[in-house]
Amino acid sequence: MHKPPTELGFRGKTLQYLEQSIAHWILSEGALAFMLPTLEGRGGLHRAAVKVGDYVRAIDGLVLQGGMDVSPESYGELPLRPEWAGDRVRDLYELDLIWECIIQGKPVLGICRGCQLLNVAFGGSLHQDIATQVPEAIAHVDAETYDAHTHPVNFTSGSLLARLYPHNDEQARVSSIHHQSIRTLGNSLVIEASSSVDNIIEAIHWQGSSFVYGVQWHPEFHQPEDRGRLDSSPLLREFLRQAASAK
Template sequence: MKKVIVGITGNEKEMPPMSGLTYVAVARDLAEGIKAAGGLPVVIPIGTPDLAKDYVDMIDKLILSGGQHVSPHFYGEKQMVDSDEYSLARDEFELALIAEALKQKKPIFAVCRGMQLLNVALGGSLEQEVRDHWQEELEGTSHGLQVRPNSRVSQLFGQGSQINSFHRQGIKRLAPDLVVTARDPRDGTIEAVEGRGSMPILGVQWHPEFLCKDCQSNQQLFDYLVHQL
């Protein structure tokens, strides 16, 4: 049986720091989660928007991975956070990938920054700075989930399921085509969204790839992406 090809958006990272050598980078655990689910992961490096159609043509499903802040330019606001954690080239390229995936009706699974960018692409906006949502340790969890009943997320996670937290921005105005399916019960921060109706879209604010080795529910997210979304 032919494997499902899942494209994962890549970032760029200078290694070693200040060496002038730039590598295409993606969390290995994202690819491992797809392979464990029986899919075939393919990393998509940052490119120009005109390449989006060719990339989406060759994949079955798309993962929008984590990384930098999304430029407020794309949701009509001025940048309020003084940081170098922005990449206009990445934003422009991944917005083109999203538009093409939607056009071709190919499923999108969005992680952390990916969920934020997807919300912006569909007409939403972001909180440029959220507090108390960055845990100190890479391993482990930070808080629980308040899950919407009868949602895709509720099929995988129960009320109070523990997740990690590595974000300094979040959804402010929800895009019209999205539905909130999980929140942080501490402050109401949106932690998961899905597409309205039959739109094959699922987004999570946490990083399931860091948890899936030790948590069945987070690995089932990848199973769901490969086999059902």
């Protein structure tokens, strides 16, 4: 958060945050959640005494949470509107983390923005705004209902999701809080799930040497007692299993 509201009391400062829901989701399975602050100075990214590789060696796996748009500059475009400029500094740092995790064989799970950034990391591109660039699509974000907004997704036959959720008949309802989405799929990525209504890509998997997975929805917002939305536990347990096996 580069320009926090003055009422927060941090005038002129940059805030880095860990959203409580995602921390509690990870903690729910007995794992510890830590925030990795960026290695950034006022003049842009720089390398200090602590390196990205040091961070990755200290963790078992990386979860990329949601937030500000991915910058179009990160996939070779200019923003179509000023408000879609995204956060280039965050992109650069998280891209470094992604590739360092791949080098060290640590699993990565991208959520919403994190899923989009994984696609960009592998050379893919994004729709800067679904409503503008895919006008036939359903609404994938609703300002009024926010995390209560949902839509159905179809699992790709034979996908990890289909194996993790064998009783969902390859379809489930998930939260939807995004106005951007994957346009061109990145190299060596496969589609794990798509929106049942408009085929917007909703989950991806890397066909590489380590576990790299992205979901467009917010599993941390799916409460266990909510039978109307996909149970988030199997996905988290699979990620943590991958983290344990990568040690």
